[in-house]
Structure formats: C-alpha cells, structure tokens
Amino acid sequence: MDTLLKQKTILLGVTGSIAAYKAAALASKLSQQGANVHVLLSENGAKFVSPITFEGVTGQKCVVDTFDRNFQYNVEHVALAKQADLVLIAPATANIIAKLAYGLADDMLSTTVLACRCPKMIAPAMNTGMYENPVTQDNLDRLRHYGWKVIEPASGHLACGDVGAGKFPEPAVLVEHVLQALAEEKDMQGLNVLVTAGPTQEPLDPVRYLTNHSTGRMGYEMARAASRRGAHVTLVSGPSSLEVPLDVTVVPVRTAEEMFEAVVSAAPQQDLFAFAAAVADYRPAQQAPEKLKKEAGVLSSLALAPTRDILQYVGEHRQPGQMLCGFSMETRDLVENSEKKLLKKHADLIAANNLRTPGAGFGTQTNVMTLLSREGAEELPLLSKYETANRIWSKLLALRAKETH
Numbered sequence: 001m002d003t004l005l006k007q008k009t010i011l012l013g014v015t016g017s018i019a020a021y022k023a024a025a026l027a028s029k030l031s032q033q034g035a036n037v038h039v040l041l042s043e044n045g046a047k048f049v050s051p052i053t054f055e056g057v058t059g060q061k062c063v064v065d066t067f068d069r070n071f072q073y074n075v076e077h078v079a080l081a082k083q084a085d086l087v088l089i090a091p092a093t094a095n096i097i098a099k100l101a102y103g104l105a106d107d108m109l110s111t112t113v114l115a116c117r118c119p120k121m122i123a124p125a126m127n128t129g130m131y132e133n134p135v136t137q138d139n140l141d142r143l144r145h146y147g148w149k150v151i152e153p154a155s156g157h158l159a160c161g162d163v164g165a166g167k168f169p170e171p172a173v174l175v176e177h178v179l180q181a182l183a184e185e186k187d188m189q190g191l192n193v194l195v196t197a198g199p200t201q202e203p204l205d206p207v208r209y210l211t212n213h214s215t216g217r218m219g220y221e222m223a224r225a226a227s228r229r230g231a232h233v234t235l236v237s238g239p240s241s242l243e244v245p246l247d248v249t250v251v252p253v254r255t256a257e258e259m260f261e262a263v264v265s266a267a268p269q270q271d272l273f274a275f276a277a278a279v280a281d282y283r284p285a286q287q288a289p290e291k292l293k294k295e296a297g298v299l300s301s302l303a304l305a306p307t308r309d310i311l312q313y314v315g316e317h318r319q320p321g322q323m324l325c326g327f328s329m330e331t332r333d334l335v336e337n338s339e340k341k342l343l344k345k346h347a348d349l350i351a352a353n354n355l356r357t358p359g360a361g362f363g364t365q366t367n368v369m370t371l372l373s374r375e376g377a378e379e380l381p382l383l384s385k386y387e388t389a390n391r392i393w394s395k396l397l398a399l400r401a402k403e404t405h
Contacts, residue, residue: 003034016044128164315346
C-alpha cells in the first residue's frame with residue numbers, strides 16, 4: 001500500500017454527531033497512509049465513540065479534556081498545533097462550526113484549532129434542517145472566508161429519518177481530500193494541464209461500435225497526480241467506469257472526432273498535455289442508420305476511414321512554452337517505434353510500454369514505462385500507475401525547465 005502521508009501530522013477533530021462512529025474508520029485509513037493522526041474528541045463526541053477506539057487505530061493518545069494532567073509537561077494544545085500539517089474536523093456539528101467561525105475556544109478541540117496555522121478542513125454532518133439553516137450556512141461561509149475548506153456533505157437517508165443534505169461523506173472520500181492537500185509537493189501550482197484518457201467508441205450502427213481494451217486508468221492517474229501537485233486539470237475522457245479524480249474538470253466524449261474537437265478547443269489555454277487516451281486510428285467509413293442484420297451478410301467486409309491525429313495536430317499547432325507528452329503502446333520494437341513517434345508528432349516526451357511486458361498494459365494497476373525524449377531513453381521499473389504518472393510529470397517538468405533557461 002502507498003504511504004502517501006508518511007511523516008505528515010493530522011489533527012482529526014471528532015464532535016458529537018451520530019456519524020462520529022465513522023470517524024474511527026477515517027482515522028484508521030489515514031494511519032494506513034502513513035500519517036501521524038492525533039484525535040481531538042469533544043466531550044459530546046466521546047458519548048458516541050470511546051477514546052479507546054481511536055487510540056487503538058492510531059496508536060496515539062486521544063485527547064478530550066483540556067485539563068487532563070496525564071501528558072508530557074508542555075502546553076498540549078499549543079504543542080499539537082505546532083506539529084500539525086493539517087486539521088480536519090469530521091464529523092463537524094453545527095455547534096463546532098459556530099464556535100470555530102467566531103473564534104470561541106472553550107474545550108481542547110476548539111482551543112487547539114484556534115492555535116493552528118496549518119491548512120484546515122471541515123466536514124459538516126447533521127440534520128438537513130440544521131445544515132440548510134441560514135445561520136449554519138453563514139457560519140460555513142465565514143469559515144471559507146478565513147481559509148477553511150468546507151467538504152460538502154452527501155445527500156441521502158439520515159439517521160434521524162430525514163432524506164436530504166447533511167450526510168457524513170464516506171471515509172474514503174475524506175481521505176481523498178486529505179491526499180489532495182498533503183500527498184504531493186505543489187510544484188505544478190498555477191499550470192493548466194490537459195489529459196486525455198480512456199478508449200474511443202466509433203459507431204458502426206446504432207448498436208455496434210469499434211473500440212479497444214483501454215480502461216482509462218493511466219490517464220486518470222495522470223490527472224490525479226497533476227491535480228494533487230497543484231495544477232488545474234482538464235480531463236478529456238472517453239467512456240470509462242473510473243471515478244473522476246478530485247478537483248479535476250472532466251469533459252466526457254465518445255468518438256475520436258469528439259475528443260479531437262474537445263482537445264483543440266481547450267488547447268490554447270494549456271501549459272502541459274498528456275495524451276494517454278487509446279484513440280481509435282480508424283472509424284467505419286459510414287455509420288448505418290439502422291442495425292445491420294446478420295442475415296444480410298453486409299459485415300463480410302468493412303470500409304474504414306482514418307481518424308484525425310490529435311497529438312500530431314496539437315504538436316504542429318503548439319504555442320510557445322507548451323509541452324507535450326504522448327503515449328505509445330507497442331508489441332515489438334518499442335524504442336524504435338516510439339522514437340519515430342516522438343519526432344513525427346512534434347512531442348517533447350513519449351511514455352512507451354509494451355503490451356507483452358508483465359504488469360504493463362490495459363486493465364492493470366501497474367505499468368512498466370520507457371520515457372523517450374530528445375535526450376534519450378529512461379527505463380522505469382514496475383510501478384503503480386499513480387507512481388508512473390508522477391515520474392512522467394516530473395520528467396516533463398524537467399524538460400520544461402531546460403526549455404525556459
């Protein structure tokens with residue numbers, strides 16, 4: 001398992017919401033990512049979940065009482081505040097939201113948070129009426145004004161029986177928000193990035209289409225990594241069942257022509273491109289208006305027409321300072337074929353893999369890439385696709401730095 005939060009200290013505030021029991025799973029997931037998690041439990045929160053539960057999953061003392069003398073001799077709320085890389089209040093009641101919005105500090109949780117200078121997040125969880133009350137919404141806006149990130153609650157069936165907004169997000173969703181904030185250095189801050197991902201579907205008739213085995217995972221991990229590194233990411237995606245990464249703008253497309261139009265439309269505003277989609281090279285020359293019947297025998301031959309080459313078009317029409325990474329999947333002559341693609345498509349980098357290599361290719365969690373630029377080839381080991389994505393972005397950023405000097 002990746003430990004993307006290693007050496008990070010997170011203060012997890014848990015308050016008196018019925019959803020407090022889910023915070024134990026959240027604390028556990030953050031700890032599994034390598035984080036040093038300190039749970040600050042309000043007195044009302046302790047009525048829902050025992051401090052022992054949090055101590056069991058984090059390996060840290062769970063703090064409840066401001067005046068507890070059973071700790072090392074220092075001002076504990078200040079000491080914890082100085083250690084923190086991030087504060088997350090989850091679940092957050094209307095009461096703690098109001099207190100934090102106005103700087104009230106009358107218990108260990110509110111006192112510690114008031115002393116923190118690190119980034120802060122809050123995840124409201126309460127009855128729909130309480131959440132939608134204008135006073136609560138004003139308090140949340142006040143927290144946003146002071147730099148807090150408010151994680152919107154989910155909608156659904158609440159513990160009180162109501163149906164609506166106010167439901168505590170799943171722990172995995174909250175972990176994604178923490179990873180977005182802490183997992184990577186923000187060395188792509190301010191950059192506009194466009195990533196293509198997934199297959200295209202070229203319709204033959206209203207029922208059938210031509211496609212390939214791509215799931216979109218490599219492109220989605222490219223988008224996730226760039227977003228976590230601070231970039232503003234546009235993901236032009238063919239059909240995929242994958243969840244869109246946090247804070248990424250997705251443009252769904254189906255055909256190669258739709259992807260071409262979407263990319264060309266957005267291209268002038270971009271700094272970096274990663275063309276990870278498995279775009280069809282050919283489409284049916286004609287799309288039948290009705291389903292082609294098997295009995296007619298008309299599928300014994302199929303006329304094909306070439307699709308427009310997205311990478312080559314953007315490479316030929318690139319603006320000064322733009323950097324392009326293409327992807328190449330081969331079954332033989334990997335380096336030779338990819339070097340030709342690098343030059344022909346006017347790319348700065350080609351990320352190439354061989355479908356025959358174990359751990360590489362479609363539908364896998366891992367990849368084995370060779371990165372080719374005009375400087376030569378760099379072979380990467382077997383890595384997760386997320387780790388591979390970060391290596392590709394780092395290489396492209398290094399090439400960009402050389403271009404600008």
